[in-house]
């Protein structure tokens with residue numbers, strides 16, 4: 001079975017929803033306190049997908065995600081390495097990392113997203129919403145058709161909730177902006193009712209540059225987004241479900257967010273299926 005490791009602790013609070021998403025998508029999801037990993041009791045290398053959920057890690061002190069990112073970068077594990085060293089190796093081994101909301105903030109503050117340079121240094125930031133307040137609302141997203149990540153395969157648009165105070169992506173520097181666009185790392189965009197990208201509030205709930213709701217790294221293995229796909233797994237999560245069902249009796253009972261988890265689980269299953277014949281042929285030769 002595909003193994004998803006979901007980190008929790010220190011104010012993270014969306015780990016159960018994250019796990020539910022993976023379970024519905026057919027993976028085995030294990031929720032582990034970050035300390036278990038930092039103390040060397042759990043190894044990320046035993047898993048296929050490493051996940052950073054939403055929440056308020058360290059109370060958003062110093063800026064959302066900053067303290068957790070620093071813990072990953074600087075705190076030594078018993079092996080004498082940092083967890084970031086392990087995460088880099090994990091990615092180099094072809095595995096996947098996903099961050100939602102506070103988890104996305106962690107990946108950005110750490111420099112794993114967008115990671116244009118490959119040096120894992122922060123290149124963009126996520127900061128206070130342009131509205132100056134916490135935003136808790138449903139938004140519509142469009143997938144960048146040139147985005148190169150298995151997480152978003154076959155998805156065009158989706159509707160998902162946001163709930164954040166610091167979701168505004170700021171990209172300073174024309175070069176960084178151009179590189180992100182050239183490589184289509186701005187994989188998710190807030191859209192209006194007409195399906196076109198918009199900076200108009202509240203369709204764009206935070207004033208993000210490029211109207212960007214999510215990023216990938218150049219490998220497509222690291223993916224993060226501000227909205228919460230794990231909060232729309234069933235039609236009944238949507239505030240308008242009753243009307244939708246009345247108007248369309250045949251409507252799918254799956255929420256838009258589930259596809260994203262199915263995508264990555266199926267991708268890992270596909271990789272395994274490809275790897276097996278090779279291994280088998282090694283043994284036979």
Ligand SMILES: NC(=O)CC[C@H](N)C(=O)O
Nearest residue numbers: 054055101102164165166
């Ligand atoms: N839902 C979340 O993960 C919130 C992230 C962060 N605490 C913020 O308010 O921006």
